[in-house]
Amino acid sequence: MLVHIATIVSTMFWVATVSADEPKLLVELRQRFEALQHPRDADRIRYITALVRLRESLTRADADKMNAIDAEIIKHPMPLEVDSAALRKRIVGRWRSPRHSYLYRADGTWTTSDFTDANEATPHGLWRIEGNKFFHRRLDEPSEAETGQTIIILTDTDFVWSTHIAPYYMRRGDVYPWRN
Numbered sequence: 001m002l003v004h005i006a007t008i009v010s011t012m013f014w015v016a017t018v019s020a021d022e023p024k025l026l027v028e029l030r031q032r033f034e035a036l037q038h039p040r041d042a043d044r045i046r047y048i049t050a051l052v053r054l055r056e057s058l059t060r061a062d063a064d065k066m067n068a069i070d071a072e073i074i075k076h077p078m079p080l081e082v083d084s085a086a087l088r089k090r091i092v093g094r095w096r097s098p099r100h101s102y103l104y105r106a107d108g109t110w111t112t113s114d115f116t117d118a119n120e121a122t123p124h125g126l127w128r129i130e131g132n133k134f135f136h137r138r139l140d141e142p143s144e145a146e147t148g149q150t151i152i153i154l155t156d157t158d159f160v161w162s163t164h165i166a167p168y169y170m171r172r173g174d175v176y177p178w179r180n
Helices: 001-020 024-036 042-055 058-072 082-091
Strands: 092-098 101-104 110-111 124-130 133-138 147-154 157-161 167-172
Touching: 001 058, 024 058, 042 058, 042 147, 042 157, 058 101, 082 124, 082 147
Parallel strands: none
Antiparallel strands: 092 101, 092 167, 101 110, 110 124, 124 133, 133 147, 147 157, 157 167
16 A cells, blocks of 8 residues: 555656646647647648747747657647658758758758868768658768657748657757757
């Protein structure tokens, strides 16, 4: 009986600790999404986009909250049976991550446009999309180094993909809405 009570108390403490790291809006957005009887892909995209905007509103001081959002985002990958050709067209153009700007070309090549290390060449490489997988590698890496990472969303404004550990975020254009 004592073990049972101790388990309940420790579980309640753990739940309180975990939920303290989750932004209130994350909880509300998740509840609304989970309340949908038969969510369509458009519902999933709206949900993920709202989570991305929530994450962008936080600062580095909110790392635990960002991690909670990241954990939720990677639970909702793009379906396997996606139109790869449409995604390949959509990725072409300029994208910005929190660290670099990238230019993805229709011929399956990419380059960074803001790399300033004088001791190294500007990174560039190859990319492709197959199903819901995004493959990319630098040209100076062997082709065996190329790994497919799961696309979460690829819209006209947002590109989020995941290694199943952490998501990567990019926004269309030259500006990433990062806050310090």
